[in-house]
Amino acid sequence: MSVPPSNAFGRRRFLTASAGAAFAATTLSSCAASVNSGGGGSGSGKTTTLTVMTVADEWDKPTVQAIEKLLNVKLSIVLYDTAKLNAMLASKNPPDLVRSIGAVDTPYFAARGVMTDLDPYFAQSKVLKDSDIDPVNDVWRFDGKKQGAGPRYGLAKDYSQDSMLWYRTDMFDAANLDHPSDTEPLSYDEVLDLGNRLVKRRLGKVKVYGLNVTGMGFFAQFMQMTASAGGRLFAEDLASVDFSSPEALKALQWYIEYAKANIGPSVTNPNPDGWDGPTYQADRVAMCADGYWFGGLIGEEPKLAEVSRFAPAPQLGSHRVSPCFGATGFWMPKDAKNKEVAWKFFEWYFGGQAAQDRASGGWGIPGLKSLHSKMPQDTPFHKQAFEVQQRELPYFSVLPFTPYVQLAALDGAINKVLPNAIKSGAAAGKIADELNSRMNEQISKGKELVG
Template sequence: MRSHAGTPPSRRRFLALSAGGAVAGAAALNGCALQVSSSVSGSGETVTLMVKPDDLSPELVKQAQKDIGVKIVTVRYDLTKLIGMMTNGNPPDLVRGVGAVDAPYFAARDVMEELDPYFARSGVLALDDLDPVNDLWRYDGRTQGKGPRYGMAKDFSQDSMYWYNTALFDQAGVDHPPETEPVTYEEWLDTAKRLTRRKNGQTTVFGGSYNGVLTPNLLTSLTVAAGGSLFSDDFSRVDFTTPEARKALGWYIDYCRAKVGPSLIQPDPNAWDGPTYQAGRMAMTNSGYWLGGLINADKKLAPVSRLAPAPVFQGGKRVSPCQAGTGLWMPRKARNKDAAWRVFEWFFGETPAKARASSGWGIPTLKSLRTLMPAQEDYQKRVLEVQNAELKHFSVIAFTPYATADSLYALFNQTAPAAMRGDMSVDTLAGRLNSVMNEQLKRGKEQVG
């Protein structure tokens, strides 16, 4: 257990967090007994949540008041504002976070509450009911996926899976991918080239989009799929020049150069795949199960859409990770922990969780809610069959605690376009990414201590 003693971290150290990479908080990992009060009703209390508008609608805020008698006040998620609130000793009671990348980052900075004692006594969130994706929210001081729980995902997808439009395949005379066996990444890219349509120098149909949640998350996952690791054993460095990372990076740059889908050098005017796929202008989209929420609502699109397993590299491992796992965590200095936990239980296990599960916008993170996933139509049953088969290939792919994914993303975006345009070799890009990202990681490691 972590020490609850000590003053809040200095604002200067905390602001390095938002400046792009690394830090806050006392990094002491000394043990102690965690005090948890026995009352969890929370009724009549006010709880502050720092979330994005999509996370919690005004209707749900009203519903919480009705269901559990807790008043929820929302603050728009903003990292700089979060740091300010935490350093001023007045943090929100619950904060949204992306488990795949935020959990190790904040846990290493000693600003998250360990939730194991709360889970242990919860009548709503049973440990044996938690989907393994929730292990993204665990961190043992060294590696993500083990140790104390610091949060929970609200729903999830295996983000290397992809949807495809059978009508566009049929029009192009291209065979559909197999339903439960993965194609190789090389085959996926070849298929995307065959499906791409251009007219007068403009792309009218993207053959396939494959960008992951953020490029650093994607490249981390692709490197594991190639049989390696992007990070060193202690997560303090990246190395894009290992054979496996070089293969992952090379494939992604090939994808960008081929211009079969959106990238930094060929942006999608819609800014994300959903509307483009829905308009019949994208044959494959690397969006996991969650895009079914949009697809199911379109009665013409849904019957011709299929979900396919995550591709594999020739000779690599079959992995199907979650690159997001968005959910909530509780700041260690939160003032209203019992009421916050009651909101946490309600959000992850009661009314909102059931509504999310039945919407098709993501897989529920409680196994007991899987029966609510849409399965009325034949095409939904088909999607569910593919998704259920894929669950056994899930594993936590650990991310570095020493930099935010956003900061590494910004560095990638500054460095990679020349290679995407063919003006720089992939080997040169690998060396430059090592240089700029390792400088960022080094600063982050120094700040964490």
């Protein structure tokens, strides 16, 4: 999940908004009228171009046309690219809206003063009420020093507790293994053992992965593992990392054992599919950590749903934590040219028909509390996933992320260090020192830029 890219969260997750192509006529006319009154629509004789930076296939062509008609705009889609976004922000010619991962992107962009304070917009909105905003959206707040306080800069379309497990009952049954509990989390050692028992090989090559626990990215998963062991990767001031602590070393050693076992995708043997979706659909992985949102994909295929179940997030120690690494949504750059029209899009996307369609499809816990009741429970599959998710909520947490460097840089350091280190048999302590050196150098440079 180094960027809001299709290969981390999965392309099909981003297609769900297209389900909202059929808009109610009353909603269409009322929303369009309010946009026109903002000076960007037919009332002025002009059509505003609304530029949105997002992932490929965010919306299909009929949905784009419906949005354009709804808001009386011309929608210009710019594919998300970190370097391009940073360049557009620096030139003060940014998109009107940017899709980002709230949990890890908000501190970085807010600390650089490039995000619009949306509090005045929320205060006047009749669609997005402050009392209706799920607490997870505090990841989109930053007061200059810490996440969760200060102005609200964006909103999550949905979220999940991203270390939770999906597993295939048919594969467990074939291996004569008990199914994981719906209520009690497995330990990471138990998960590793299960992965070893579930993997299937042919002619020395893996045919079916037994396990993938880093489908949501490497650094983020290390954060969860370290936290569940009672530690933390970032220092309290978020200006450095420490993989050398006993808790972080324990997480690192576990991952080394996982990679050496070659039972699932890793830095030494990446998944050629790029993410877990196609692999799971093709019956080539028995267990994966992807969060509630992954059920949206599974639920679309009845035969797959019939043999799929959801389980709590595994723990490395006795400090049970089940974090969110995403809370993906949109934010508005400070120098955006069409803020009023962008806000009308915001209201439609997060509070209108599009939001209702996403909620009912099971593609994550909605970002608005009023939409939680639309989470699907109509099938045994959906009911089991919903109940497991509800029981997991008390262990929800957002692990604070540094404002000084982007997640892509930290995942990049892991990808540079770990493959050769693991293959050469380097000790965990030596690997930790190398990670600390590379990451802290990048964080230090970022801190100098922020001031």
